[in-house]
Amino acid sequence: MMIRFYLDGQLVEVDVKPTDTLLKVLVDKLGLTSVHYGCGEGSCGACMVLVDDKLRYSCLTFAASVNDKKVTTVAGLLSDHELSPLQKKFVENNAAQCGYCTPGMVLVAKALLDKNPSPSDEEIFDALAGNLCRCTGYVPIVKAVKSAARR
């Protein structure tokens, strides 16, 4: 079945099977490199995207369900090839080691800060609890989110 959706602001059309996950379509069919396969069961957050501004594990989302919707990956946060202020905070705080979890971390941080611009430490830990960093670099990640928050 053909579906169409806005991927980081650009309209794309792609042929999918009803059982295809959004992750499979983004990576295998559309060639995206910022959306990662990690666990395939919503435990690690490496495949995170925003669908109509709501966080979604793309491994737990059927691609057909995003028809006519807006899908945002971490690449969609850039404007004019410039990193967003949140992404810059991740760079400044060295909040990436191998980088595999980083896109997911950034998107969850964005969703959190959009809703709650001044989260407490506890709220940051709680929001990021669904994202795993295999390099265990949580301290700089939390630091980056805190520095991006409105103080």
Next chain:
Amino acid sequence: MKNMITLILVFFGLVTALKEINESFLMPESVNKALQLKKLYRDSALVVSGGTASVQLVTKMLISPAAIISLENLPLNYVKKKGNMIEIGATTTAAEILESDGVPNCLLEAAKGIHGLALKQNATIGGNIFTPAPGGDMATALLSLDAQLIMSSSRGRRIVPLTKFYKGPLTYNIRSDELLIAIRIGKPPKHSMFMKQSIYKYGGQTLASVSVALDSVDKVKRVGVAVGGLTPHPYRASRVEKMLLGQKISEELIETTAQNVAEEASDTGLVSREYLRHLAGVLYKRILTRLTSSR
């Protein structure tokens, strides 16, 4: 030979027909349309609410549904107060529950405990009721609250108490043409609390959870004690409830009843059943001690 060709043609016809059915991803916009689809596909369709548990059934090839019915576009995201009652639409997410007024404490705590913002924004209360351990935290809270499930089909509505919903592992009191559309909680009790033990402090699977709802700590007239994680679906610790009824909750009573909380425990593969039974008793004691400390 002719028979053989006919057989082959019938076989390919069937395969094509199955393939065509397998092409269906359905996103009804109204409850009526969803019920029509459920009546048509019955148990051959996978019903997806938030997708946090159900999508994996397909990706891990545990099931091969003839169609997928997504409830995402149904207007069932709501928490409404109806007199003394609270009604929660089946596709209301944990995040939406946390933002709603009038939700009993234990259900709020269960929703808060769902790890990570992404899971909170996607896990729905209706889906959670069907999710076996280590999922189903909200179901444990609802069970202690004597929640009722509103099942709908093109034949009409049916109310099923959550206490009568679980018939066995992944076996539910729901008919093949029905959809769970809402959950009702009668007059919320004065006290309620949910606690769980997960693998990690932040995140990780729930090992065991306990939810207690009661009207008074001085003379218990109404009590619900639900235990999750020990069995595929939560159960009511009815022996404990009987022991609490009519009593003033004291330290001694908490201690004696705690030994009866773990009625059963199955091996989850994560930890031993002995540890699960121990956890259930500890969580129960913590809850009752906390509830009585505000006396």
